[in-house]
Amino acid sequence: MEFNTPLFLGFFAAAAVINYALPRMLRPYFLLIASYAFYLYDPDNAALVWILLTTTAISWAAGLALEKIQRRAVRVAIVTASFLSCGGFLFYFKYLGFFDEIFASFLSLFGGKANVLQLDLVAPLGLSYFIFASLGYVVDQYRRKYPAEKNPLLYGLFVSFFPCIFTGPIERYDRMSRQFKHPRPFSYNRCAGGAFRMLWGYFKKMVLADNLAVFVSSIFSKPENSTGPQLLLAILIFSMQLYMDFSGCCDIAIGGARILGFDLLENFNAPFMATSFSDFWRRWHMSLTGWFRDYLYIPLGGSRHGRVRHYINLVIVFLVSGLWHGAAWGYVLWGLVSGVLSAAEVIWQKSFAKNSHAKPPLAVVWLQRVGTYVLFSLSLTFFMSALYGVDWSYLTTNITLGWNTFFADPNAFCAGLSAFGLGGRKLMVLIFGTAAVLAAESRGSIAAWIRRQNWSIRWTLYYALGLGILFYGAFGQSVFIYQQY
Amino acid sequence: MNHMAKTLLRRLYYGTKILCKFALISPILLFMVYFSYKVDRSGLFQGALGPRTVVDLMLSGHDVTNFEQMDERSVVSLYAQDVPEDEHPSVIGIGSSRVLQFNREVIGTDSYFSMGVTGADVRDNMTSYYVMVRAGKAPDVLVWSVDPWVLYGSEKAFDSRADSELYNEFLTKVLGVETDYEEPDKVELWKALADPAYFQGNMDYYMAIRSGAAVTDDEGNEIPFKAVTGDVYDNDASIKRSDGSVLYSKEFREQNQDQILFNAMSACNTFNSVHMEGFTELSAKQEQAFDAFIRYAQSNGTTVILVLCPWHPYLYDFLLWQEDDHQGFLQVENWIRQYAHDNQVPLYGSYDPLQLGMEEMDFFDGLHCKDIGLKKFFPGVPAVLQQIESGSVPDALEITPRTTAAERCPW
Numbered sequence: 001m002e003f004n005t006p007l008f009l010g011f012f013a014a015a016a017v018i019n020y021a022l023p024r025m026l027r028p029y030f031l032l033i034a035s036y037a038f039y040l041y042d043p044d045n046a047a048l049v050w051i052l053l054t055t056t057a058i059s060w061a062a063g064l065a066l067e068k069i070q071r072r073a074v075r076v077a078i079v080t081a082s083f084l085s086c087g088g089f090l091f092y093f094k095y096l097g098f099f100d101e102i103f104a105s106f107l108s109l110f111g112g113k114a115n116v117l118q119l120d121l122v123a124p125l126g127l128s129y130f131i132f133a134s135l136g137y138v139v140d141q142y143r144r145k146y147p148a149e150k151n152p153l154l155y156g157l158f159v160s161f162f163p164c165i166f167t168g169p170i171e172r173y174d175r176m177s178r179q180f181k182h183p184r185p186f187s188y189n190r191c192a193g194g195a196f197r198m199l200w201g202y203f204k205k206m207v208l209a210d211n212l213a214v215f216v217s218s219i220f221s222k223p224e225n226s227t228g229p230q231l232l233l234a235i236l237i238f239s240m241q242l243y244m245d246f247s248g249c250c251d252i253a254i255g256g257a258r259i260l261g262f263d264l265l266e267n268f269n270a271p272f273m274a275t276s277f278s279d280f281w282r283r284w285h286m287s288l289t290g291w292f293r294d295y296l297y298i299p300l301g302g303s304r305h306g307r308v309r310h311y312i313n314l315v316i317v318f319l320v321s322g323l324w325h326g327a328a329w330g331y332v333l334w335g336l337v338s339g340v341l342s343a344a345e346v347i348w349q350k351s352f353a354k355n356s357h358a359k360p361p362l363a364v365v366w367l368q369r370v371g372t373y374v375l376f377s378l379s380l381t382f383f384m385s386a387l388y389g390v391d392w393s394y395l396t397t398n399i400t401l402g403w404n405t406f407f408a409d410p411n412a413f414c415a416g417l418s419a420f421g422l423g424g425r426k427l428m429v430l431i432f433g434t435a436a437v438l439a440a441e442s443r444g445s446i447a448a449w450i451r452r453q454n455w456s457i458r459w460t461l462y463y464a465l466g467l468g469i470l471f472y473g474a475f476g477q478s479v480f481i482y483q484q485y
Numbered sequence: 486m487n488h489m490a491k492t493l494l495r496r497l498y499y500g501t502k503i504l505c506k507f508a509l510i511s512p513i514l515l516f517m518v519y520f521s522y523k524v525d526r527s528g529l530f531q532g533a534l535g536p537r538t539v540v541d542l543m544l545s546g547h548d549v550t551n552f553e554q555m556d557e558r559s560v561v562s563l564y565a566q567d568v569p570e571d572e573h574p575s576v577i578g579i580g581s582s583r584v585l586q587f588n589r590e591v592i593g594t595d596s597y598f599s600m601g602v603t604g605a606d607v608r609d610n611m612t613s614y615y616v617m618v619r620a621g622k623a624p625d626v627l628v629w630s631v632d633p634w635v636l637y638g639s640e641k642a643f644d645s646r647a648d649s650e651l652y653n654e655f656l657t658k659v660l661g662v663e664t665d666y667e668e669p670d671k672v673e674l675w676k677a678l679a680d681p682a683y684f685q686g687n688m689d690y691y692m693a694i695r696s697g698a699a700v701t702d703d704e705g706n707e708i709p710f711k712a713v714t715g716d717v718y719d720n721d722a723s724i725k726r727s728d729g730s731v732l733y734s735k736e737f738r739e740q741n742q743d744q745i746l747f748n749a750m751s752a753c754n755t756f757n758s759v760h761m762e763g764f765t766e767l768s769a770k771q772e773q774a775f776d777a778f779i780r781y782a783q784s785n786g787t788t789v790i791l792v793l794c795p796w797h798p799y800l801y802d803f804l805l806w807q808e809d810d811h812q813g814f815l816q817v818e819n820w821i822r823q824y825a826h827d828n829q830v831p832l833y834g835s836y837d838p839l840q841l842g843m844e845e846m847d848f849f850d851g852l853h854c855k856d857i858g859l860k861k862f863f864p865g866v867p868a869v870l871q872q873i874e875s876g877s878v879p880d881a882l883e884i885t886p887r888t889t890a891a892e893r894c895p896w
Contacts, residue, residue, distance in 0.1 A: 006679075020496075188499055192506075459509065466513050475682040 001041045003166075003252045004206055004475075011038065015162075016191075016259050024183045028157050031260065038162040039125075048124035055086045056159045059134035060152050066141040067148035075142055082138045090131045093123035098327030126165040128324060132291055134159055137173045139295050146174040154180045163256040167249045169265040169287035176262070184261040189451060194258030196462070197447040201251025202473070203465045208433050209244035210474030212237050214421035220384060223394040227402025229413055231395065238384050239377040240434060243271065245481045246285070255447070265290075270442045275368035277345045280376055281338075288324070292317050311346065315339035322383075330386025337379045387481070429472050518678045524687035529677050532563040534702045538710045540564050543727045547712035552723035552731055554709055557602040558609065558648055564598065564729070565616035573622035574598040576866050578729070579613045580630030581605040583794040583853055587628060588730035591856050593865025599729035606644040606760060607635045607771065608652035611778050614787075615655045623785040626866050630792045633817040633836070634760035635775065638768025642760045660777050733849060742845055749797035752851030756804065757811070764813030767820055779830060790831045790869055793818060795838040795858070800851040801887075808890045815888040825881035831869055833879075834862045837886035839894070 001008050015034045019027050040046045062082040069075055091099075137158075141148050149155040158176050184190070219226045219234035226234070250267040257264045265287045274280035281289055297317045303310040315336065322335015360368070385392060406413050417423060422430070440446045450458055525531040532540070536559035542549045544567060549555075568574070575596040578584045584601035600613040610629065617623055634642040653666035677683045694700060700708045713724055717732065724732045732738075740748070757764070782789050796804070804811045818836050825832035835841055847858030864872075872878045887893070 186496075186499060188502065191503075462510070463513065466510065470513060470517060470681055470684065471688065472685075473681060475680070475685075 001038055003249060004202065012256055012259075019260055020186045024185070027183045027261070028154055028180045031162075032153055032157040032160065035157060035160040035162040035165065039160060039165065042125065044122055045124050048122075051089050051124050051127070052130060052160060055089065055131060055134050056156050057152075058082055058085050059138050059159070060149065060155045062138045063141040063148040063155075064150070066138070067144075079138055079142045083135060086131050086134055086138075090127060093127060095323070095327045126167075129168050129170055130159050130165060132170050132288075132324075133173075136170070136291055136295060140173065146177075149173065149177060161257070161262075163253040163260070163262075164264055167246070167253065168285075169250060169253070169267045170291050171265060171287070175265070179262045186261075190261070191259045193447045193451050194255040194260075196450050197255025197258060198252050199255075199462065199465050199469075200446055201248040201253075201255060203433070203469055204244045204248030204251065204437060206248075206473035206475070207468050208430060208437065209241050209248055211421065211426060211430055211472065212241035212244065214474075215417070216241055216384075217388065218420045220388040220390050223390055223398055226398055227406070228399045229402055229406040231399050235381055235384070236374070236377045239373065239380050240272075242380065242383075242481060243268070244434070244437070258447075268441075270438070272373055272438055273369060273442045274372050275365055276349075277338075277341050277372060277375060280372050281342065288321065292321055296320060307347075307350070311343040314343045314346065318342060325383070326386060328386040330382045330384070334379060334382035334386070337382060341375065341379065426472060429468065433468065514679075517681065517684045520691075521678050521680075521684045521687050524691050526687045526690040527677075527683070529674055532559060532566070534700065535708050535710065536560045536563050537567075538700070538708050539725065540567050542710065542712050543725065543729070544568060546727050548717050548727055548732070549725045550711045550713055550722070551709045552725045555725060558646060560725075561600045561602060561613050562616050562648070562651070564600070565620045565622060568598075568622065570622060573617070573624070575624055576626040576628060577614070577617060577624045578628040578630065579605070579610045580792075580794075581609075581632050582731070583632065584628070584630035584792075585729075585731040586854055586856060586859060587630070587792075587863075588726060588856065589728045591859050591863065591865065592628065593867045597728055597866075599731075601630065601729070602646075604644040604646060604759070605632070606642055606647050607774065608647040608649065609644065610635065611774075612648060612651045612655055614778075614782060615659065616651070618785050623787055625786070626788045626790060626870070627782050628790050628792055628866065630794050631817075631821060632760075633814045634764065636767045636771045636817050636820065637761060637764045637813055638771050639763060641762045642764070644760065659781060660774075737849060738855075740849070745797070745845055745848055745850060746799060748850030749799040749845075749848065750851075752797070752800050753803040756800065756851075761811075761814060764811075766813055767816050772820070772824075776824070776828075779828070788870070788873065790833065790866070791821065791825055792863060793821065793832070793834040793836050794854055795834060795841055795843050795862075796836055797848045797851040798838045798843065798845060801836065801838055802893055805887055805890050805893045818886045819888065822881040822884070829878075830881075831873060831878045832881040833864070833869070835884050835886050837884075840884045840886055 001011060011034075015031070019030060019034075022030055036049070039052065040049060059082060062078050065078050066075055069078070137155075140146065149158075154177065155173070157180060158171065158173050161171070161176070164171060216234050216238045219230055220238075223231065247268045254264045254266070267285055267287050269283040269286065271280055271283040274283050297313055300313045300316060301309055302313060316339070318339030319332065319335040322331045322333070322338070325331040325334075381395070384390065385395065415423075417427070440449075443449065450461060453461075522530055526534070528534055528537065531537050533556070535554075536556050539549050539555055539560050540563045543564070576592055576594055577597070578587045578592070578599040578601055580601045582601065582603045582605075584605075585599055585603075587597075587599055587601075589595055589597050600617075602609050602613070605613075614624075614627055650666070653664040656662040656664050657666040690700075702708065713720070717724060717726075718735065720732065720734055721736075722734050723737075726732055779789050795801070804814065808815065814836075822832065824830070838847075841862045843854075843858055843861060847855055847861065849855060869878070
């Protein structure tokens with residue numbers, strides 16, 4: 001059940017109405033049923049629901065055990081067992097084939113032979129998200145961060161909560177537990193704010209991301225037919241498409257949860273306003289970077305064990321982050337490049353920018369923002385190659401072609417874009433829509449802002465978004481990119 | 486006020502408030518539905534683009550080019566749907582291409598539309614009238630140009646272009662005859678109106694029309710129908726007139742006697758292939774259907790006028806000469822005459838041109854009469870109605886057509 005379908009909207013509306021019709025103490029249990037109904041609707045997921053149930057049971061039991069047991073060795077063993085079992089699902093469905101290929105290649109270097117497993121596994125949707133949420137809970141229990149949850153149903157709701165099971169944000173149990181145990185009373189303003197957030201998300205996904213995707217996918221599905229300027233433009237646009245797609249989905253999830261009475265973690269904070277690569281990563285996919293910070297970077301030692309270890313830790317975290325996205329060399333390389341760039345930035349800051357506390361001029365700030373955006377977009381080339389299965393030989397060859405023609409007649413290049421769906425009114429909508437979204441989000445929460453406006457401004461914006469979706473939204477064409485991770 | 490009542494009131498208040506806010510969004514949805522319904526690029530509600538273009542042009546009083554490329558049956562159905570209720574024709578003509586020469590002048594009234602279609606079989610005849618009744622626009626007068634295959638019971642009398650679904654609907658709903666007709670799933674159809682993707686397709690189509698771009702259907706084919714400009718009689722190809730009749734090309738209309746005779750001779754060997762292969766006797770079932778249809782029309786307050794359009798003298802003589810090969814055909818007229826006599830249904834014309842004093846130049850070819858020929862035996866609807874009122878309708882049995890080779894005479 002995709003978020004961008006009428007079926008989901010109907011399901012969600014029914015769930016919201018029933019939720020508020022029930023006594024508050026029963027609401028979490030109803031939402032647990034609704035979450036499983038949502039999950040089971042897709043037959044592929046239904047067949048693999050046992051993975052969700054098992055992960056929930058293992059991590060819940062581990063939490064209880066970790067709370068009671070004092071011996072460190074046993075506690076470590078419990079955490080290890082949880083990681084091996086829950087992480088094992090992740091490894092089996094996402095990485096087994098990939099690592100088997102690596103192993104076979106490694107053996108062949110020494111003249112050995114290994115049969116590569118021909119796995120064609122369909123991973124249950126949201127696998128990476130609910131496994132990470134569960135493992136985060138286990139580690140929190142190991143650290144005795146908060147009391148373990150005694151009620152398996154409430155914990156089950158945390159793992160399977162339908163607004164965020166497919167694409168996150170990756171939640172923390174201490175935040176959600178308070179909300180589950182003390183459901184908020186109905187608040188009209190909360191619901192209105194949530195509904196607007198969802199509308200905002202739909203606009204970003206259906207109008208901006210999906211229309212940008214038409215151009216990007218037509219270029220990268222046949223890079224052999226594309227020129228250098230086209231490839232470069234597609235690379236720069238892809239990062240924007242990815243942002244609109246993923247953040248739009250998170251807006252829908254966060255808005256939906258808000259209507260139901262829950263606050264989810266924010267996943268983005270105007271990332272394209274970042275003035276450095278590390279600043280960018282503090283603003284992009286915040287729930288995942290926060291997870292890696294708390295459960296990987298800090299356990300590895302963070303920046304506390306000398307410079308070299310700090311740089312290595314950074315690279316490791318980004319490498320694992322790349323691998324989290326998928327079992328493909330493109331993701332691994334993307335993680336590696338991002339890690340190296342982050343480490344390089346730290347080196348540069350420590351070496352050359354020690355005393356620069358003065359606020360830079362606005363022009364410099366914008367230069368930094370543009371530079372960060374370009375750097376991130378270029379690093380995403382690896383990500384994109386994995387996503388679209390791009391043949392690198394075409395990419396590296398064709399990126400150098402067509403520049404003379406482009407500089408000789410840039411107008412012809414612009415006119416040619418209409419063949420890729422970037423022409424006429426739609427191009428205008430995409431340019432102004434993207435600019436408006438980025439500008440609005442750079443000023444903080446758009447949902448909070450809209451609630452402060454008077455009636456006429458609010459409804460003008462509602463109508464603009466609604467009509468924008470109606471006229472330019474791509475209906476029934478695509479799933480969310482991050483749904484597959 | 487106790488807590489329960491307060492809670493209930495609070496819920497009612499917010500429930501109403503939320504519904505009101507949804508009502509404020511509803512104009513967007515209503516606009517989408519209305520726009521999709523009116524533009525309807527795929528023809529789900531307004532009919533396919535081609536026939537719709539033809540009907541729109543005819544309803545705005547234009548004659549339309551490219552008759553040969555028209556889906557005539559769809560045009561007829563759409564006309565019945567789209568003609569305004571207060572402007573619907575009081576007289577309609579049904580039948581095959583032979584009724585398409587009945588125009589307003591021949592009929593004698595401006596409130597006329599020819600719903601005939603090329604190659605019409607009995608199903609086309611009946612459904613052409615039925616769609617008018619179904620739309621609540623039953624005509625006052627029905628001119629039925631009866632073709633001989635109407636009384637042939639074989640499937641060979643059927644035309645592949647006829648709308649068998651519509652005919653089954655007519656049989657089941659109107660005549661109460663059991664068929665495999667099933668009520669169409671309207672839900673799927675109406676879903677399209679709630680589909681934003683369909684709205685967007687309609688918007689693109691609408692903008693294309695407004696910008697003057699060529700109108701195309703879903704497959705990208707250009708719609709070839711345009712309003713006739715200039716002298717309508719100076720036409721290179723057949724034209725669908727705004728009254729539904731057909732004006733053949735100038736070249737075809739102005740053929741000399743030899744050319745017409747040649748056409749008639751060519752029709753001799755293909756005569757049976759037009760829905761009459763193996764036609765040796767009348768079908769009792771078709772006779773009943775014929776009677777049921779006339780009674781159905783009469784029950785809707787429609788006066789039925791039967792017309793038998795003559796064949797070219799050469800062709801009719803050939804049919805007599807090859808009497809054994811045309812046994813079914815040669816029985817039709819007498820049966821219809823007897824029926825008209827018994828049921829007091831006005832009947833004009835005859836398949837036998839000799840009985841009407843027709844000449845070779847009254848024809849375009851072996852099958853189709855010119856308007857000058859039609860006027861020789863059909864006095865026009867107002868005159869017929871007057872005859873009915875005054876009780877002076879000619880007795881159908883006054884004319885006895887020739888039906889045997891022995892009756893052949895030099896022509």
